[in-house]
Amino acid sequence: MSRLLIQNCVVLQIAEDRPTVTLLPNHDIIINGSRIEAIQPSGAANPSQFDEAIQANGMVAMPGLINTHAHVPMVLLRGLAEDVSIDRWFNEYIWPLENNLQEEDVYWGMTLGLAESIRAGITSVADHYFFMDQSARAVERAGTRALLGWAIFSSSGEAMIERTADFAREWNGAANGRIRTILAPHAPYTCTDDYLRAVAHKAKELGLGIHIHAAETMDQTRASIAKTGRTPIQVLEQTGVLDVPTILAHACGALPEDIALLSGYETGIAHAPKTYLKLAMDITPIQSLRDHGIPVGLATDGAVSNNTLNLWEALRLMAMLQKDRAGSAEVMPIEEALYIATRESARVIGMGQELGALEPGYLADLILLDLSGLHHQPVHSITASLVYNTEIHDVHTVIVDGQVLMRDRELLTIDAGEAVEQARLSMQRMATRQPDRRIQTYNP
Amino acid sequence: MSRLLIQNCVVLQIAEDRPTVTLLPNHDIIINGSRIEAIQPSGAANPSQFDEAIQANGMVAMPGLINTHAHVPMVLLRGLAEDVSIDRWFNEYIWPLENNLQEEDVYWGMTLGLAESIRAGITSVADHYFFMDQSARAVERAGTRALLGWAIFSSSGEAMIERTADFAREWNGAANGRIRTILAPHAPYTCTDDYLRAVAHKAKELGLGIHIHAAETMDQTRASIAKTGRTPIQVLEQTGVLDVPTILAHACGALPEDIALLSGYETGIAHAPKTYLKLAMDITPIQSLRDHGIPVGLATDGAVSNNTLNLWEALRLMAMLQKDRAGSAEVMPIEEALYIATRESARVIGMGQELGALEPGYLADLILLDLSGLHHQPVHSITASLVYNTEIHDVHTVIVDGQVLMRDRELLTIDAGEAVEQARLSMQRMATRQPDRRIQTYNP
Numbered sequence: 083m084s085r086l087l088i089q090n091c092v093v094l095q096i097a098e099d100r101p102t103v104t105l106l107p108n109h110d111i112i113i114n115g116s117r118i119e120a121i122q123p124s125g126a127a128n129p130s131q132f133d134e135a136i137q138a139n140g141m142v143a144m145p146g147l148i149n150t151h152a153h154v155p156m157v158l159l160r161g162l163a164e165d166v167s168i169d170r171w172f173n174e175y176i177w178p179l180e181n182n183l184q185e186e187d188v189y190w191g192m193t194l195g196l197a198e199s200i201r202a203g204i205t206s207v208a209d210h211y212f213f214m215d216q217s218a219r220a221v222e223r224a225g226t227r228a229l230l231g232w233a234i235f236s237s238s239g240e241a242m243i244e245r246t247a248d249f250a251r252e253w254n255g256a257a258n259g260r261i262r263t264i265l266a267p268h269a270p271y272t273c274t275d276d277y278l279r280a281v282a283h284k285a286k287e288l289g290l291g292i293h294i295h296a297a298e299t300m301d302q303t304r305a306s307i308a309k310t311g312r313t314p315i316q317v318l319e320q321t322g323v324l325d326v327p328t329i330l331a332h333a334c335g336a337l338p339e340d341i342a343l344l345s346g347y348e349t350g351i352a353h354a355p356k357t358y359l360k361l362a363m364d365i366t367p368i369q370s371l372r373d374h375g376i377p378v379g380l381a382t383d384g385a386v387s388n389n390t391l392n393l394w395e396a397l398r399l400m401a402m403l404q405k406d407r408a409g410s411a412e413v414m415p416i417e418e419a420l421y422i423a424t425r426e427s428a429r430v431i432g433m434g435q436e437l438g439a440l441e442p443g444y445l446a447d448l449i450l451l452d453l454s455g456l457h458h459q460p461v462h463s464i465t466a467s468l469v470y471n472t473e474i475h476d477v478h479t480v481i482v483d484g485q486v487l488m489r490d491r492e493l494l495t496i497d498a499g500e501a502v503e504q505a506r507l508s509m510q511r512m513a514t515r516q517p518d519r520r521i522q523t524y525n526p
Numbered sequence: 527m528s529r530l531l532i533q534n535c536v537v538l539q540i541a542e543d544r545p546t547v548t549l550l551p552n553h554d555i556i557i558n559g560s561r562i563e564a565i566q567p568s569g570a571a572n573p574s575q576f577d578e579a580i581q582a583n584g585m586v587a588m589p590g591l592i593n594t595h596a597h598v599p600m601v602l603l604r605g606l607a608e609d610v611s612i613d614r615w616f617n618e619y620i621w622p623l624e625n626n627l628q629e630e631d632v633y634w635g636m637t638l639g640l641a642e643s644i645r646a647g648i649t650s651v652a653d654h655y656f657f658m659d660q661s662a663r664a665v666e667r668a669g670t671r672a673l674l675g676w677a678i679f680s681s682s683g684e685a686m687i688e689r690t691a692d693f694a695r696e697w698n699g700a701a702n703g704r705i706r707t708i709l710a711p712h713a714p715y716t717c718t719d720d721y722l723r724a725v726a727h728k729a730k731e732l733g734l735g736i737h738i739h740a741a742e743t744m745d746q747t748r749a750s751i752a753k754t755g756r757t758p759i760q761v762l763e764q765t766g767v768l769d770v771p772t773i774l775a776h777a778c779g780a781l782p783e784d785i786a787l788l789s790g791y792e793t794g795i796a797h798a799p800k801t802y803l804k805l806a807m808d809i810t811p812i813q814s815l816r817d818h819g820i821p822v823g824l825a826t827d828g829a830v831s832n833n834t835l836n837l838w839e840a841l842r843l844m845a846m847l848q849k850d851r852a853g854s855a856e857v858m859p860i861e862e863a864l865y866i867a868t869r870e871s872a873r874v875i876g877m878g879q880e881l882g883a884l885e886p887g888y889l890a891d892l893i894l895l896d897l898s899g900l901h902h903q904p905v906h907s908i909t910a911s912l913v914y915n916t917e918i919h920d921v922h923t924v925i926v927d928g929q930v931l932m933r934d935r936e937l938l939t940i941d942a943g944e945a946v947e948q949a950r951l952s953m954q955r956m957a958t959r960q961p962d963r964r965i966q967t968y969n970p
Contacts, residue, residue: 161907163668164646165859279905359846360914362855389914390901402803411806415609455643456942457834457918460949462957463605470804470833471604474901475919505904513906 083115084133086484090124091138091450093440093462094145094420094443101421111143113446116258116483120442136489138450141478142464145438146205146447147393148427150379151293151331151352155183155191157198158205158505158512160385168299172524176386176516180212187508188213192220194501198391200488203477206429207446208352208381210266210293222257225495227447229431231266231293235522236277243277243333249283254290258520260483262432264329269295270314270526271302275321282322291324291327291432294318299363302526304333315340315442320497324349327432331381333371334363341367345374350430354383355399361387365403369413379430380423394472397423401469417464450479527559528577530928534568535582535894536908537884538589538864545865547909555587557890560702560927564886580933582894585922586908589882590649590891591837593735594870595775595796596825597655599627599635601642602949602956604829612743612805616968620830622959624656629888631952632657636664642835644670644932647921649891652773652796652825652875654710654737658693666701669939671874671891673708679966680721687721688738691728698734704927706876713739714758715746715970719765726766735771735876738762743807746970747779748934759784768793771876775825777815778807785811789818794874798827801845804829809847813857823874825866838916841867845913860909894923912947 095108110127113122129135163175188211199207206227209217212495214232221228230253232246243265250263265288268274268279285292297303297314306314315336318324324347336344352365368378380396382388388396397419404414428438436445451468455476458467480488487495537550554571573579607619632655643651650671653661658676665672674697676690688707694707707731711717711725729736736779741747743759749760759780762768767790775783775796780788797810812822824840826832832840841863846856872882880889895912899920924932931939 084844158904159906161905161910164907164910164914165856169857194900194903201900356846359850360855362849362853362857364850364853389910392901402800405806406803406808409806409808410612411615411804413806442677456638456645456946457836459638459642459946460602460953462603463608464955466605466608466833470608473917473919475917496853502900502903509904509906519833 084484086113087127087129087132087135088113088143088450089127089129089135089137090144093121093143095440096421096424098425098439101418103417106518111440111482112447113481115524116446118440118442118444118446121440129518134486136479136486141450141452142468143448143450144468145424145440145442145450146405146480146482147203147394147423148438149199149204149391149432150329150381150427150430151309151354151383152207152209152391153384154195154199154207154209154391155211155217156384156386157189157195157391158187158191160389162513163386168363168456169524170251171361171387173520174517175515177520177522178329178517179512180521181516181519182512182514183212185213185216187512189216189220189265190504190508192217193224193496194505195385195391196220196224196495197496197498197501200224200480200493200496201321201472201477202392202394203449203451203480204391205449206431206437208264208293210331215253216260218253218256221261223495225485226482227260229262229264231264233266235268235272236274237522239429240280243280243284243293243516247288250288250290258483263416264291264293266293269298270306270317272522276315276325278317278321282325285326291319291329293329294323296333297331297335297340298332298420303337305526313337313340315343319343332358332363333366334358336367336371338370341370341374341376344376350377350379352381352430352489353378354381354388355396355403357383357387358451359399365377365407368400368404369408375439377426377429378422388447390495392474393423394474398470416469419469420465447482448483449477449481451476452478528928530557530617531571531573531576531579531895532587533556533571533573533579535585535587537565537587539721540865540868541882542869542883543863545862547864549908555884556891557575557733557928562884562886562888562890565884577922578630578930580923585894585896586912587884587892587894588883588912589868590893590924590926591647591867592823592875593643593648593826593835593837594773594794594871594874595798595825595827596651597828598639598643598651598653598835599632599661600828600830602631602635602834602952604833606957607830612807613968615805615831617964618961619959621964621966621968623956625960625963626956626958626966627656629657629660631956632662632944633660634948634952636661637668637940638881638949639829639835640664641942641945644924644937644940645921646838646918647893647895647924647949648837649893649926650837650875650881650925652708652737654775658805659697660900662697662700662705666704667720667939670926670927671704671713672735673706674710675708675967677710677712679712679780680718684724687724687728691732694732694734702927706894708735708737709958710737713742714750714761716966717841719761722761722765722767726769727772735773736767737773738767739746739783740774740777741779742776744779746828747781749970750814754846755780757784759787776802776807777810778802780811780815782814785814785820788820794821794823796825796874797822797844798825799840799847800833801827801831803843809851812844812848813852821870821873822866823871836918837867838918842914860913863913864909877887890928891926893921893925894968895920896922
């Protein structure tokens with residue numbers, strides 16, 4: 083196994099069980115194969131005894147960011163649905179636009195979006211989209227880590243449950259374990275109870291989890307109660323979805339009783355605050371969820387609502403909106419925000435025991451940040467800079483599974499120029515909309 | 527006079543009286559001295575007939591951003607006051623920290639902050655701080671545009687009104703008109719009525735405006751009513767402050783009657799949304815102010831609340847928070863946000879007739895943006911990218927008053943390394959706090 087030495091960084095460590103940050107200056111990180119072997123004061127390790135050495139020169143080393151809910155290939159459509167209500171966003175834009183999607187679009191969209199993600203310091207993504215075998219190919223080649231779920235609706239038919247289960251079976255554990263799979267019914271408002279029940283049954287059979295949109299807005303919750311007498315989250319419980327580990331996207335419309343209910347299950351919430359502001363969805367009740375022991379992770383959602391794949395922006399929006407909603411500047415302090423961005427996001431994707439921390443034995447997914455930019459200077463507080471100042475351009479080096487994917491801001495595994503060119507070639511075709519030809523109808 | 531040619535850009539033009547954006551691809555901009563002479567299709571101008579030519583290669587040209595309220599030298603203190611209530615922020619952090627300020631700190635802090643501002647595409651700032659002759663020296667050297675006001679409190683004494691008026695008289699119109707001055711009483715809660723009256727009298731005498739914090743929070747408005755029977759904005763009216771052109775910072779606590787009152791005066795509102803979220807101040811009632819004909823401009827405030835001087839972040843936060851508060855994704859569409867960032871921000875600093883637009887006769891303050899970054903690709907909508915995707919690193923070239931201040935991301939007028947080093951040298955001294963030695967007390 084290949085051994086990698088990262089010399090002289092400031093290592094950000096976060097306690098496992100509480101949001102306490104420790105910064106270790108002048109430390110080396112030793113990586114053996116895909117895992118961290120040791121973190122020790124600089125000086126003891128001899129670079130000549132390693133296959134590769136990276137001189138960090140005082141840069142900050144922290145866990146790679148984890149995007150707990152995205153539709154990465156939607157970067158192909160970014161900028162095409164602005165300033166419209168969520169109903170129009172789905173019915174007149176997204177679902178007609180997605181009617182244009184071909185298999186190879188997903189491959190190139192995923193590749194382009196993974197390139198953007200690596201530049202932004204994102205090393206893992208829980209992606210929920212179509213033609214996921216194409217996405218899996220792109221992840222395998224890019225070198226990142228992913229939890230992939232093939233999106234289905236009731237209208238996709240029962241056979242698609244089998245097809246997506248086949249995909250999940252085939253790819254789970256692929257690429258040295260970098261790829262894991264999950265089942266991905268779209269939402270309670272696009273899947274009947276029977277369909278959800280069948281997916282839950284399949285997930286149990288395969289020993290996999292479920293990634294689903296749930297209670298995205300309070301309007302959806304109200305509509306669900308009016309139509310079925312149950313909240314969307316109660317529907318998930320009654321159909322057996324919550325009996326497997328789940329990722330619930332958004333939950334801005336979760337009621338207190340939903341939160342109490344969820345606390346009894348193995349579930350995590352993906353929080354994508356930029357999307358919520360842009361679509362006026364209100365925000366996830368993070369404090370209450372976390373008070374009930376339900377982990378919350380950061381997310382970008384797709385780039386047609388979030389516009390970019392930038393978790394730094396999600397990180398500070400999350401913290402600031404919690405202060406705003408609570409009317410207290412003391413809520414969601416910096417260390418808690420960093421805890422959510424690292425350890426807790428890893429828990430949401432079911433990898434809390436081996437991801438989201440720089441510790442011996444953990445997977446070697448980490449980034450080096452260059453805080454020499456003028457927007458950080460002078461650096462009185464590294465942790466404040468991480469939450470409130472960091473830009474994607476500050477990400478200098480990205481390592482996943484012990485492999486260097488970006489060094490000195492240069493992508494090593496993806497030909498970004500080729501991905502951009504492919505995206506350009508399909509732009510006109512992708513932007514065409516025929517509202518009556520949509521893949522689905524939003525009517526929660 | 528020197529003539530500058532910018533070849534082959536996409537010129538962003540915004541109508542004067544309504545938020546309508548036009549993009550002119552393959553256009554040249556001709557600058558003569560400090561003003562724009564012409565904007566015309568590429569091909570007609572001969573580069574050899576100009577003193578300098580810049581090949582824009584399809585980059586976007588737009589007006590330089592205008593920061594309508596800042597305390598730029600506070601970059602020296604960034605990261606030192608996090609996660610604390612506004613009362614503690616003032617009394618235990620900012621005002622004790624500012625007790626450390628020496629004249630030369632302001633020079634270096636201003637220089638460092640202007641370097642950060644240029645990198646971010648900010649060409650003008652309305653700055654409100656201390657030792658402003660030092661800031662004026664820094665602006666003169668940096669080549670940017672500024673409206674400078676020397677901050678005073680009642681506790682500064684009557685003599686300081688004279689001293690700051692002397693500063694204003696001396697520097698108004700300096701540096702080829704790039705520097706303008708304004709009087710800058712801190713706020714109604716730190717200045718007595720008599721003091722505000724004396725400042726207003728002095729402003730009228732000098733023919734200058736006033737830049738002041740007002741109704742920063744609803745708590746301040748309530749406290750003012752309880753103590754004096756008047757809102758902070760009513761105090762400004764009664765003391766004659768509103769009889770001169772004013773910039774009011776924040777106004778998150780403006781009541782409907784305040785807004786009706788302000789509509790009769792020549793005033794503009796500076797809006798710094800990141801500060802409001804971080805300090806849980808609620809937000810400025812922008813829609814209502816603008817419905818009453820009161821212009822609103824973008825602002826960063828100081829870097830101890832905003833953490834960076836990044837108006838792109840302020841731009842998207844402004845738009846997103848308006849959607850959030852209105853519960854409608856259709857509120858504050860992209861073109862309106864761009865109108866506020868350009869023409870309307872120019873109006874707030876009293877320069878709407880010659881700044882904030884790319885038109886013949888306007889001052890040549892403009893930036894070139896490189897949208898080739900992966901976070902923009904593919905570019906279906908340039909305007910969406912400007913509001914929701916742009917990062918400071920996308921700013922490629924910055925021109926103020928016809929002079930190139932940054933080219934290909936290289937600062938040409940400021941030695942940033944020297945400014946960073948000076949800031950580092952004072953870090954320990956600047957970070958020392960003795961809460962009983964503060965320059966002022968917050969007790970609105």
